[in-house]
Amino acid sequence: MGSVSLLKCYRPFFSMVFPLSPPHAAVFRRKNLPSFCASSSPPLTHCANSHALKNPAAEVWLHNTMSKTKELFKPKVESKVGMYVCGVTAYDLSHIGHARVYINFDLLYRYFKHLGFQVCYVRNFTDVDDKIITRAKELGEDPISLSRRYCEEFCRDMVTLNCLPPSVEPKVSEHMPQIIDMIEKILNNGYAYIVDGDVYFNVEKFPEYGKLSSRCLEDNRAGERVAVDSRKKNPADFALWKSAKPGEPFWESPWGPGRPGWHIECSAMSAAYLGYSFDIHGGGIDLVFPHHENEIAQSCAACKKSDISVWMHNGFVTVDSVKMSKSLGNFFTIRQVTDLYHPLALRYFLMSAHYRSPVNYSNIQLESASDRIFYIYETLHECESFLNQHDQAIKKDSIPPDTLNIIDKFHDVFLTSMSDDLHTPVVLARMSDPLKLINDLLHTRKGKKQQFRIESLAALEKSIRDVLNVLGLMPASYSEVLQQLKELALKRANMTEAEVLQKIEERATARIQKEYAKSDAIRKDLAVLGITLMDSPNGTTWRPAIPLPLQELLQSRVVEHLQS
CATH class of the missing domain: 3.40.50.620 (HUPs)
Structure with missing residues (x-):
């Protein structure tokens, strides 16, 4: 030619x-x-x-x-x-x-x-x-x-x-x-x-x-x-x-x-x-x-x-x-x-297996993906809310070595895994490390070396946000996507938020009256529908979760896998 x-x-x-x-x-x-x-x-x-x-x-x-x-x-x-x-x-x-x-x-x-x-x-x-x-x-x-x-x-x-x-x-x-x-x-x-x-x-x-x-x-x-x-x-x-x-x-x-x-x-x-x-x-x-x-x-x-x-x-x-x-x-x-499920939960689910492997669609998988992204966005939302109350100027020399080490390892895993034929399951799994540290800094290290804490949280949130952007999992707003996830969970449970809050009130009354069996029954009934109650000194709130029957099925499968 x-x-x-x-x-x-x-x-x-x-x-x-x-x-x-x-x-x-x-x-x-x-x-x-x-x-x-x-x-x-x-x-x-x-x-x-x-x-x-x-x-x-x-x-x-x-x-x-x-x-x-x-x-x-x-x-x-x-x-x-x-x-x-x-x-x-x-x-x-x-x-x-x-x-x-x-x-x-x-x-x-x-x-x-x-x-x-x-x-x-x-x-x-x-x-x-x-x-x-x-x-x-x-x-x-x-x-x-x-x-x-x-x-x-x-x-x-x-x-x-x-x-x-x-x-x-x-x-x-x-x-x-x-x-x-x-x-x-x-x-x-x-x-x-x-x-x-x-x-x-x-x-x-x-x-x-x-x-x-x-x-x-x-x-x-x-x-x-x-x-x-x-x-x-x-x-x-x-x-x-x-x-x-x-x-x-x-x-x-x-x-x-x-x-x-x-x-x-x-x-x-x-x-x-x-x-x-x-x-x-x-x-x-x-x-x-x-x-x-x-x-x-x-x-x-x-x-x-x-x-x-x-x-x-x-x-x-x-x-x-x-x-x-x-x-x-x-x-x-x-x-x-x-x-019924958030689009980002569907995206997460489809990336949770390597792209060349078959992926089996089921409600369990979608519920698990929804639960996971709720945890991710809730953690980042709490981090963002905390940082909005403090000076966010990041000084790298102020970030503790243990934080830098986790960030560097996460970035290395991200690049290595993505460059290895788009191995997204590894990236999604290793995101747990910086997320765990954020929760640790927010909830268990309060008041300890405040400036180091602020610098660490800002750097950790940015490292996860950068990866979420590349994965196409970064929402326009953490608070907005959390609200959408809650609304969809209510839809799957065939309940309104007013009905959930009413159940929370009934449970609170039962506890005051020491009707613990009734209190536990209300909690379990909601858990069956995918609504988890969380008690704190400030009262009781709720969040979406994997419905209890599906949790039990997942646990039985894990046991079967370990025994096989």
């Missing part, structure tokens, strides 16, 4: 790094989105501006599905990262399996920005697809209007889950010229054939087909979202272009009116914004075959120098150890879950 052809393959990514003209500079702009999405952003401090933990020299290791090993990440262009993640097919509300994908890559996006990289993050919308057409027919709605509506709903879900907006969010319907151009290249290079206005990719022309998924061509099925077409040369051949059918949306092409196949859409849009050669291509593990396998074949057929450095895939969300999916009917939408 000559130098001019090679430049064409790489030009979009070069233009991201070294802008060639105003049109190419648009790579960093989010476009073609509903106006509310274009202007909305999660309420948090921008991670790229954080300096406390930034370490541009950090070595990042990522698991590459292609090599089946962890590899040292080496960007194609120094300090720049080009990342494409396959987006949703917009025909319904997104479920928490989708949430896991986009939280995972939001986390990677945030971490790269935190380390000082410039990141062009492209996440598409599939708004032209068989599933969309089928759903639109069921509802008697125009397919494009249907998909536009669900694109907007997806954007709302991402804001709710505290996901940063990508650099670009292209839609299939707005990139037909690029898709048609790529199909023409594939045809001209001899990798595809035309049958009655349909264009198929000839997999036998691509010897490396199956390399990503480790499948032999003989073992592969068609990889289509429709039945096998007998007109194909090989059952594994897949559609690049589908001829128009009555009542379906279509676009004009050199092969007649029609619409693109599923796989070519992502190949064309990733090439349009990042070129044929870029750093990371990601998605859920279910996309390895056929979608990503077919993308590789198409892109290499269009440009021989096509090269993706790292293919990343997250594990499934399961329900009772069975993959969650719409086709199986065992899924929960993001809206259904966040109607």
